[in-house]
Amino acid sequence: MLEDPSYAEIVRWGDEGDSFVVLECEKFTKTILPKHFKHSNFASFVRQLNKYDFHKVRQNNEENGQSPYGQNAWEFKHPEFRANSKESLDNIRRKAPAPRKPTQAHDDSVPTQQIDLLNQQIVAQQQQIQHLSDRYAQMSVDHQLMLQEVMRVQKTVVNHENVIHQLVNYLVSMDSRQKRDGKSGPFQAQAGSNLSPSQAPPMDDGVSTPLQQASKLLSDMNAEIQFNLVGVDSMGEPPKTGGVVSTPTLETAPRNRVAPPPTAPAANPALVYPKMNGEMEPVVYPVGATNGIDPMYSEHVNNVPYTIPPKQEMDDRRQFHDNRKKSTNVDPGWVRSPRILLVEDDATCRQIGGKFLYSFSCEIDTALDGLEAVNKVQDGSKYDLILMDIIMPNLDGVSACHLIRQFDRTPIIAMTSNIRSDDIQLYFQHGMDDVLPKPFTRKSLLDMLEKHLVHLKVVSQGMEPPQPATPATMAGQSSAAQSVAVKDDGSPSQSPAAAMSAWQSPNQFQTMAVPPNLQQVQGQYVSANPAATAYTMDHNGVQYPAPPAVALGAAGPGTARAQPRRHISDISNGADNPNLAKRQRMYAPPPQAIVGSMQTTRTN
Amino acid sequence: MAPTETTKAKEEPAKTTKPRTLADMADSIDLATFDQILEMDEEGEHDFSQGIVYGFFEQAENTFTQMEIALKETNLGELSSLGHFLKGSSATIGLTKVKDACEKIQHYGAGKDETGNNDEPDLEVTLDKIKKTLETAKRDYKEVEASLREYFGDAAEPASSS
Numbered sequence A: 001m002l003e004d005p006s007y008a009e010i011v012r013w014g015d016e017g018d019s020f021v022v023l024e025c026e027k028f029t030k031t032i033l034p035k036h037f038k039h040s041n042f043a044s045f046v047r048q049l050n051k052y053d054f055h056k057v058r059q060n061n062e063e064n065g066q067s068p069y070g071q072n073a074w075e076f077k078h079p080e081f082r083a084n085s086k087e088s089l090d091n092i093r094r095k096a097p098a099p100r101k102p103t104q105a106h107d108d109s110v111p112t113q114q115i116d117l118l119n120q121q122i123v124a125q126q127q128q129i130q131h132l133s134d135r136y137a138q139m140s141v142d143h144q145l146m147l148q149e150v151m152r153v154q155k156t157v158v159n160h161e162n163v164i165h166q167l168v169n170y171l172v173s174m175d176s177r178q179k180r181d182g183k184s185g186p187f188q189a190q191a192g193s194n195l196s197p198s199q200a201p202p203m204d205d206g207v208s209t210p211l212q213q214a215s216k217l218l219s220d221m222n223a224e225i226q227f228n229l230v231g232v233d234s235m236g237e238p239p240k241t242g243g244v245v246s247t248p249t250l251e252t253a254p255r256n257r258v259a260p261p262p263t264a265p266a267a268n269p270a271l272v273y274p275k276m277n278g279e280m281e282p283v284v285y286p287v288g289a290t291n292g293i294d295p296m297y298s299e300h301v302n303n304v305p306y307t308i309p310p311k312q313e314m315d316d317r318r319q320f321h322d323n324r325k326k327s328t329n330v331d332p333g334w335v336r337s338p339r340i341l342l343v344e345d346d347a348t349c350r351q352i353g354g355k356f357l358y359s360f361s362c363e364i365d366t367a368l369d370g371l372e373a374v375n376k377v378q379d380g381s382k383y384d385l386i387l388m389d390i391i392m393p394n395l396d397g398v399s400a401c402h403l404i405r406q407f408d409r410t411p412i413i414a415m416t417s418n419i420r421s422d423d424i425q426l427y428f429q430h431g432m433d434d435v436l437p438k439p440f441t442r443k444s445l446l447d448m449l450e451k452h453l454v455h456l457k458v459v460s461q462g463m464e465p466p467q468p469a470t471p472a473t474m475a476g477q478s479s480a481a482q483s484v485a486v487k488d489d490g491s492p493s494q495s496p497a498a499a500m501s502a503w504q505s506p507n508q509f510q511t512m513a514v515p516p517n518l519q520q521v522q523g524q525y526v527s528a529n530p531a532a533t534a535y536t537m538d539h540n541g542v543q544y545p546a547p548p549a550v551a552l553g554a555a556g557p558g559t560a561r562a563q564p565r566r567h568i569s570d571i572s573n574g575a576d577n578p579n580l581a582k583r584q585r586m587y588a589p590p591p592q593a594i595v596g597s598m599q600t601t602r603t604n
Numbered sequence B: 001m002a003p004t005e006t007t008k009a010k011e012e013p014a015k016t017t018k019p020r021t022l023a024d025m026a027d028s029i030d031l032a033t034f035d036q037i038l039e040m041d042e043e044g045e046h047d048f049s050q051g052i053v054y055g056f057f058e059q060a061e062n063t064f065t066q067m068e069i070a071l072k073e074t075n076l077g078e079l080s081s082l083g084h085f086l087k088g089s090s091a092t093i094g095l096t097k098v099k100d101a102c103e104k105i106q107h108y109g110a111g112k113d114e115t116g117n118n119d120e121p122d123l124e125v126t127l128d129k130i131k132k133t134l135e136t137a138k139r140d141y142k143e144v145e146a147s148l149r150e151y152f153g154d155a156a157e158p159a160s161s162s
Helices: A025-036 A042-051 A059-064 A087-095 A097-195 A197-220 A223-245 A250-258 A260-276 A284-303 A308-324 A347-359 A370-378 A397-404 A421-429 A442-452 A466-484 A496-504 A515-531 A534-543 A546-555 A557-572 A580-587 A592-603 B005-014 B031-038 B047-072 B076-093 B096-109 B123-152
Strands: A011-013 A019-022 A074-077 A339-343 A363-367 A385-389 A412-416 A434-437
Touching: A025 A042, A042 A074, A339 A347, A339 A370, A347 A363, A347 A442, A347 B031, A347 B047, A347 B076, A363 A370, A370 A385, A370 A397, A385 A397, A397 A412, A397 A421, A412 A421, A434 A442, B031 B047, B031 B076, B047 B076, B047 B123, B076 B096, B076 B123, B096 B123
Parallel strands: A339 A363, A339 A385, A385 A412, A412 A434
Antiparallel strands: A011 A019, A019 A074
16 A cells, blocks of 8 residues: 555555655545455554554654655654565564553453462362361360360369368367377376386376477366366276276286376376367367277276276266267268268158268269169269168169169168068168168168178277287286176176177277287377377277276177167267167167177187 | 268367257258268358259159149059159158158059068058158158258248148
């Protein structure tokens, strides 16, 4: 077109061949444009040129002031648009769209990139969500674990509290025991010196302060009681002294003679003291022990031809009981508080039973029916004893016991008023260990506890006391008895030693209680005393029971075993005290089984 | 286990201001049993025993009501178990009369005679006996309830049981 000379007037190559010039805009628009374009609009043409990267050469015009091609001339220039080089036109074409295509591609790529980006973001977010949910799951698991841990910690804390509680109780009772030890100490010292003089000196040192304490306590005593004590002392003294005098170890007799007097007053005040403070729960334990001892002592005294002392003793005791009548909490001397599960649907029975158990220093858990009881045991609660009512809603006691027996051997005691023999047979068939007839009393309940929780009893060591003490007192007593008239129980053939061994075997005591080992025992005694351990306490308590124990043993096996029970009876029912025979009758039944075993051992 | 002179003597000083003594109730209350509940009280008050006894009042009145319903429905099994239930708690407190009556109801409800040893085949006889025994039980209960309320110091309270 540009080379067509006919149009030279209108449009032609520029002078330098690198541009083209539209000389006559009007003519170009009207004649040439329609031939090549669908329109005849010069402006559109220029726009097209611009799109193809043709540029109007304008600078020249402005710089020169005049276009070399005339006023209306439009010169367009393109780097590739040259005269006589048609091949370069391809470049122009491509070049024109080229810039556009890349941009278009760019436009397209932006969205895809964005989509990719979005996709990536979505994926990333999904991952994040996944991650979060994972973490959430992890957290909830952790949370569960923490909760469990907290629960466990809570349990532990509760247990610790219990332990602390027990410890405090124990310490307080220890304290009171210590005081008593201090009082009976002198006697120990003397006894120890009898057999092992080497032990005596340290003993005396240890005792001196407790003695002072004792005297201090004495001064606090009620005057009336003190009076009684004096009476008792003077009365009780003679038999003792007599016995000691005739002890085989005669060469030490002088010393012994001195010993008893201090012992009697010292120990008796000790008995009184706790009673005076009957309200203090921990102190009660000693009371129980001594109470159990006292009656026997009186019995023993009865066997000795001194008639007046026993009476005094009785009066004294009655007074004690009066004093402590209201003291409710009797510590039967557990090593630790027994955990008892009380299964009872009747609120009244549950409350009273719980209160009684509480007064025996037990930890109580309750269940309202057999189902709850089974669940509690199944959930891992550990009990030392289960008291089970029989007739209950949901699940009766026999069935509950049967179920519990599938996985647990905790002693279960049926509490029921249905105690016909076939009923009882049924209970035992389903794994019950014992039957506590309803309505139970405080005593029957405590008897049951002691029977089945012997392993928790400090008193099981408390029974030990008779042995160590027995040899000493027994020797004296027997000789005294022989010299006087021999006990009236009619079984003098039984030597003290035999009685002692009988005591010993049923209680699984070490052989140290046997007379030949007496020295050793006393040694232990002495060394333990200053430390004021629980054992010494019992030993001291025993000292008095010892003589009675011997007497009882001689009297008959049944009564012998009844001794520990008697502690209870004294504790729970002072009124019965004066009537020893009566009490004995009452308590004989429960220990029967044990008595039987004792009998067998005795016959050995 | 029988009540002794000493225990009774012990109780009196604790309630000198009360017109009644436990000894007056000895015919309907087993003092030994009741005493051991009183012994659980702290010195000088009766919080625990009173709580137990008043709790029992509630229990007894509910049980009597249920017994009457069961009687109307001639639900002997229910009567027997209600009798057993109240027997247990009354015995635990030592309310011997109430306990005895409840025991009879338990036996009657089980289709036995009052000793529980022999069968009582006649339903009418059984229901009649239960009805009478229930009346006795309620009368005995009211009596002992009044005594106990008096003992615990709120004499002016007539039981609200029907």
